Amino acid sequence: MDVYINNLVVVDKKLKMKQSILKISVGIMFSIFLISFSINLVNAESVPSWVKNNALWYGQGDITEIEFLNSIKFLIEHDILILNNNSDDDDNDNDTVKRNQLEQIIIPNGNYVVSGGSFYLPLNLEINPMTTVQWINDDIVKHTVQSQDEFGKIIGLFNSVPLDTGETFEFKFKEKGVYNYYCSLHPWRVGVVTVG
Numbered sequence: 607m608d609v610y611i612n613n614l615v616v617v618d619k620k621l622k623m624k625q626s627i628l629k630i631s632v633g634i635m636f637s638i639f640l641i642s643f644s645i646n647l648v649n650a651e652s653v654p655s656w657v658k659n660n661a662l663w664y665g666q667g668d669i670t671e672i673e674f675l676n677s678i679k680f681l682i683e684h685d686i687l688i689l690n691n692n693s694d695d696d697d698n699d700n701d702t703v704k705r706n707q708l709e710q711i712i713i714p715n716g717n718y719v720v721s722g723g724s725f726y727l728p729l730n731l732e733i734n735p736m737t738t739v740q741w742i743n744d745d746i747v748k749h750t751v752q753s754q755d756e757f758g759k760i761i762g763l764f765n766s767v768p769l770d771t772g773e774t775f776e777f778k779f780k781e782k783g784v785y786n787y788y789c790s791l792h793p794w795r796v797g798v799v800t801v802g
């Protein structure tokens with residue numbers, strides 16, 4: 607019976623030691639977090655010394671968790687500890703998405719017919735810089751996309767291989783300007799991408 611009780615005491619002691627080690631680690635981590643965080647936002651002097659002590663005392667097991675949490679509550683309520691709700695980051699993400707948009711130009715069915723009205727859709731695509739344009743061949747014959755200079759001569763800016771039905775070609779427009787292109791297989795088909 608004594609052995610059993612002794613064992614229980616040992617187990618209990620071990621458990622308590624583990625708990626206090628955990629508390630001390632949490633306390634140390636929080637102190638580091640608190641100091642580095644507050645320096646970034648305002649300066650460490652804004653954190654009252656009793657809050658700093660609370661972090662230490664909590665780590666040592668001298669105060670309860672509620673007392674410890676109350677000191678964090680104090681920091682938040684007094685705008686010393688400012689919680690980042692990531693709204694700025696979200697905006698930035700949206701901007702990034704906007705800047706890296708994908709726009710499509712459809713090469714419609716019948717585009718190869720000289721007298722037909724199946725122009726590129728849209729005929730003049732207007733986009734922001736850093737937009738990727740994707741041409742998709744919805745026609746029943748092959749088409750190419752060839753960049754042209756202002757005189758209608760092919761230049762090596764963006765040039766596709768012949769695209770089968772359903773195939774696509776992409777090019778990312780980084781700089782502002784007016785970009786002409788045409789199909790080398792059906793040179794009467796001319797389109798424009800305006801980056802502004």
Ligand SMILES: [Cu+2]
Nearest residue numbers: 749789791792
């Ligand atoms: Cu064509």
